Amino acid sequence: MTQPAETRLTRRFSKLKAEKRAAFVAYIMAGDPDHETAIEIACGLPESGVDVIELGLPFTDPMADGPAIQAAAMRSLAAGGTLARTLETARAVRARHPDTPIILMGYYNPIYSRGVERFLAEAGEAGVDGMIVVDLPPEEDEELCLPANAAGLHFIRLATPTTDDARLPAVLNNTSGFVYYVSITGITGAAEASAEAVAPEVARIKRATNLPVCVGFGVRTPEGARAIAAVADGVVVGSAIVSRIGAGDSPRKVLEFVRSLAAGVRGEAEHV
Template sequence: MTRIDATFARLAQEGRRAFVAYVMAGDPDAETATEIVKGLPAAGVDVIELGVPFTDPMADGPTIQLAGQRALEGGMTLDRTLDIVRALRAEDDTTPVVLMGYYNPIYSKGVDRFLAEATEAGVDGLIVVDLPPEEDDELCLPAQAAGMNFIRLATPTTDDKRLPKVLQNTSGFVYYVSITGITGTGAASAAKVGPEVARIKAKTDLPVIVGFGIKTPEAAREIAGVADGCVVGSAIVERIGKGDSVADVLAYVKSLADGAHSA
């Protein structure tokens, strides 16, 4: 059982929804990003989603693209991203960490070497947005063999014919993208999300977590109320990009976590 599995089992037993927070590794700089990551569990974050900066982030909107650019300009790499995870693990051995990014940096490093180093660092799961289920042999199956969860995205355009393929070999949780398009655009609607979550849950026992378009504690509560939890990314990254202090960023994260946990 991974840390992700254990966390969702505990939350289910407590009758609580999960709050997942996304931040970009190395944004605005390595030291500040590490401090933010280390502060997320105390702010109520159940799962940390840590972005790996990449030069061509095709699924991300302007806010996260800019965060990735800032991180890359500051010298952030895949190896230094793993160092942030190690810094967290020195203080916290229970909060799950999911790396979210693109396949190229992993491929360049070598899958076997990456999985060995990521496992040693304390990574629990992967979201790799440009590897479809048809490419499971590339990374998904080796990651699971290494004891890591491989988390997939389902979207409003994932129809009933495609859904079983998306769910195949998925573990940890299913990430439902509440709106079509890139990150940081639009607003999630519980009225639209609820039926879609129910459709997915009819096909899997995995938790379904909803992300994209959540910016307020009220929205976090509303969306978490029709799913097993919610993810907030762009709204947090935007605060970091504006230069908010670590304390202010973490206070905002806590308000979102409190919203999700009140669902």
């Protein structure tokens, strides 16, 4: 089937491969704690060392997410967060950072409610490069994955510790951009990722695909980010950043923390 060819995302991973370093992928919830502050933080992420931005779609029932991201979704919704405003955030980032990949991460319901064709057109216009929709399994590829690929947007799938060799081909089929390996069994922020446990799983996935493998769920500190960066093509941090926002940290303080994580991914900081 047709998949996106050269994109901002593929170019970014090619550049990082040439530099022999892992990608730093940072997640924030769009609209958290409010629309304007979320845009300020999102626009500051690339300057703070972020290679790929994951922008969360606020939703009332984020079943794969732990308390930190659930609370972020509720803050966003209470402040008027919507899919349309999420795309406004993407547009603001794209206007300031033409080359930074932007991935939307969330659930299918808001997309379905808007209409797949309309959503894909608007996402492309906003400068979105791909999406992670955690509640659409491979058996439902015709719903969104295939139309997204046809529209030039990556559809990034999750692999987990329970994705065995029999299931892995289905997960990888039609996936593009990168594979997101969930380092723990459970919800986001539930436990700390172990590089020792992650390394053989990343190697197993890489034997089955040429796509980069990024590891998320359970990466909380610069030290943890550095350890995962040594065994994966990318490190995803979400709950730890969102928790800082939830605690009321200013955008400046949030971005300082993001910079410490970026230094960890790059192996530049022993202690932050």
